[in-house]
Amino acid sequence: MRPSIPTPVSQWLTNLRLPEWLLPTDWPLLNGLPQLAHVEVSAGVVSKLTPILPSDVIDFIDIDGALCLPSLVEAHAHLDKTFTRERIGNVTPGLLGAIEAMHQDKSKWSHNDLWLRAEKALQQAYSNGVAHIRTHIDWDSEQTPAAWNVLQALAKSWQHKIHLEQVALVPLTLLADKTSTDSILQKVISTDLGIMGCFIHSVNFNADAFEYLIKRAAQLNIDLDLHIDEELAEQPQGLMCLLDCLETVPFSGRIVCGHVCALSSCEEALATSLLDRLSKQPITLISLPTTNLLLQDAEVERTPKLLGLTLLKEAKTRGIPTMIATDNVQDAFCSFGEYDPVEALRLATYGAQLSHVFDRWSQSICDANYLSSDLPTFNLIGKRADFIVFDSKDVWSWPSGEMRLLIRDGGIIKASKQATTSLFNDQKGIS
Incomplete structure (x- = not known):
């Protein structure tokens, strides 16, 4: 079984900086870059993706603008x-x-x-x-x-x-x-x-x-x-x-x-x-x-x-x-x-000499559809809420550094490398 912490029926991962290729084409921009995303997780699966956090959300994990990729x-x-x-x-x-x-x-x-x-x-x-x-x-x-x-x-x-x-x-x-x-x-x-x-x-x-x-x-x-x-x-x-x-x-x-x-x-x-x-x-x-x-x-x-x-x-x-x-x-x-x-x-x-590595080229290490026959468009909705959270908010210098958190089924299970920022150290459930 996955070594994930138990997750509520519905929770949110908030303030994720997801790559451009992973977001809908009409996703709003801020200073030319995609706005932060909010992901609703139901029973370990992504059920909603929005640029604005609903006002009635109570149970959430704040990613604080860190760069995130799917597994x-x-x-x-x-x-x-x-x-x-x-x-x-x-x-x-x-x-x-x-x-x-x-x-x-x-x-x-x-x-x-x-x-x-x-x-x-x-x-x-x-x-x-x-x-x-x-x-x-x-x-x-x-x-x-x-x-x-x-x-x-x-x-x-x-x-x-x-x-x-x-x-x-x-x-x-x-x-x-x-x-x-x-x-x-x-x-x-x-x-x-x-x-x-x-x-x-x-x-x-x-x-x-x-x-x-x-x-x-x-x-x-x-x-x-x-x-x-x-x-x-x-x-x-x-x-x-x-x-x-x-x-x-x-x-x-x-x-x-x-x-x-x-x-x-x-x-x-x-x-x-x-x-x-x-x-x-x-x-x-x-x-x-x-x-x-x-x-x-x-x-x-x-x-x-x-x-x-x-x-x-x-x-x-x-x-x-x-x-x-x-x-x-x-x-x-x-x-x-x-x-x-x-x-x-x-x-x-x-x-x-690749450029826009996070927003464009990260797809080359995340999109398993590229291995399949029908090449469906990658869509987070309905997939397991599995993410990697990097200890960085800077798209221009990524990938730099090795520190990252792993999220499985919407729950943080571990830091894969020793982490130093408050984002990593303050999260509950890190093993």
Whole structure:
């Protein structure tokens, strides 16, 4: 059960500074910025959102103008690999070197080892305000990997705290055989919250296998989640093949494309053309700044000249759903970090020089609709009253600092970092 304090049948959270993207389009402004919001909570669910606090409200928690977001989404993670870095040793710089080092570590992936490491990751993510995680799981043969079953069990164990989806990360070479493709697809879609995925790179590219995967997914009416063009190539061949296929095959689901680093290294005219085509398809882009900055253009004794970040601003300008996520934590791909999408967004803000980060780009770490097929407009009404309250009122310097309160079902359950302001210390029910 959620460790939340009991809440009355109806109460209010008052004076929340919510981001512009989360508010109705006719929301009033003050000095060009959205007015503070008041949220009515009934039985742990948001029932009303208003810019003015009703005069008859008695039971409320005053947020005092602090910046607030709904619970966070970790849209791309690798819980099977996490927290292995200390036992791996030296890793050859670059993506392929990390893949090889990680492959060598898999002999240690017992049921107990996978469970302990993945649960540690879930605990860390939850303490940072994450309520939705999509993890990729290496799927190296036709047989179901042990990690798939472990994560499925953890999803059930954590279902009251975190919505945990799992993606089969299958190398494209394994899908060259259509029988194997169909077998893996059936195993994946028979799993609750299971999603078919694939690793598509120049070292394993097979257009026939990729096109068959897309066509079968379209026939089965399922979503896909792809590692695609995670390299600084002159042509994003994976994305080009995907678009060519989608322009001839009706696809009713959603295709999430992670990394797409090659969009930043190809000629600008080609990138612009591909983004224009992409905007007409059911595709979501996910940028993973930690691993992309660490692994792309990686050479010993040479400072990287290219960042490897996909074209975030250009995608958002075209209305393409765009997300930012943590990716790897303390493994061969990324030696550092923790499961905190706010930190990933902060890094993307530096790398991609993002502006209006709180009011616009925070959607990229909160809106789980970007992972679904029909892309409904995000609406607080009817959702659990789960929020993160930051120890700041300044939208221009966010995200800065680490201090935050977690609200679950309308009740404050904990401060995730040591807090210093009166807003944090004066609240009742903090544990």
